[in-house]
Amino acid sequence: MIENARSIDRTATVLLLLGSVFVLLPLAFVAITATQSYGDFLRNNFSLLPGTHFWDNVAAVWSLTDLPRQIMNSVIVAALVSGGKCFLAFTTAYAVVFFRTRYVPLVYAAVVASIMLPIELRVITVYQVASNLALPVNAAANTGGLWAVLFGAPLDLQLNALDSYAGIALPLMAQGAGTLILVQFFKTLPRDLARAATMDGAGPLRFMADVLLPLSKGPLLSLFIYFFIGGWVDYMWPLVAASSPEMQTAVVGLARLGPGMEEDIPNYPLEMTGAIMVTVIPLVLIALTQRRIVRGLALSEK
Structure with missing residues (x-):
């Protein structure tokens, strides 16, 4: 019974992790893209590393x-x-x-x-x-x-x-x-x-x-x-x-x-x-x- 319970817990943990990745991965793409500048985005198309232009983009959206x-x-x-x-x-x-x-x-x-x-x-x-x-x-x-x-x-x-x-x-x-x-x-x-x-x-x-x-x-x-x-x-x-x-x-x-x-x-x-x-x-x-x-x-x- 203990081994079965542990296997169920492990399976549930794996499913939870997969579901979290499925939900959070698009949000991560959105967040990383929001930190890029327009020029950097044109050059790199997409980067896995966050940039430093998030607050510049916020200011642009707020003012323009x-x-x-x-x-x-x-x-x-x-x-x-x-x-x-x-x-x-x-x-x-x-x-x-x-x-x-x-x-x-x-x-x-x-x-x-x-x-x-x-x-x-x-x-x-x-x-x-x-x-x-x-x-x-x-x-x-x-x-x-x-x-x-x-x-x-x-x-x-x-x-x-x-x-x-x-x-x-x-x-x-x-x-x-x-x-x-x-x-x-x-x-x-x-x-x-x-x-x-x-x-x-x-x-x-x-x-x-x-x-x-x-x-x-x-x-x-x-x-x-x-x-x-x-x-x-x-x-x-x-x-x-x-x-x-x-x-x-x-x-x-x-x-x-x-x-x-x-x-x-x-x-x-x-x-x-x-x-x-x-x-x-x-x-x-x-x-x-x-x-x-x-x-x-x-x-x-x-």
Whole structure:
């Protein structure tokens, strides 16, 4: 039994080392390239030894590109997305678990179905709505032509949300994964908890704010960090929703650090430096909160 245990440990250690090399080797290439100068990169193509130009590349990215502003945009958008998703997930899960009506299963099914419809499948429709948030109002007012009869012309309100934080963040909030997790967590709570709060004179809103919210801090924090990273790395919708460099997110801006002409040789050291700058905030966030993430998600699965 001891020999078998040792062989299992050795096999696990080898597999762990192989997996670490597989994951860390591309990151090592990125880090080494980021320390090279553009001239050194053109001469050597790639070097296994780090250079001495990392901080020069950081200064160049910081002063010559829009990436610093785009990193701030990513912080704002990711915070809005994660905060909005957590709020919607908490309130929807609260209604699904603690309110008993005939429409609750239908609402819950619709929310969960949104997981199967990512924004990449809805991008054209979402773009049409974001380009004019007043489309539903216009359609309702112009149904049957009554508005045109009364006022002489169809209603044509214009409210463009593109190239704004709201236009980027709001469509990314419409996703029900957080609701699914919080529903499972709320079902682990004692069923008599809401009844006891009602007997103590607490209404639905007070029960949600004073009882349910403190109990949900762990899962909510885990979901916030998870959704923050998801909003940070989202590429397609921010690319479509923001056309100006001042409003683009860091991932989109990083993809556009390449050459302006097709025949130009990419400045890979500058691009790899930008990649490191873009990934610093998510990596630090994960490193500081990984235990709470695991603990919060474990609580939601009990």
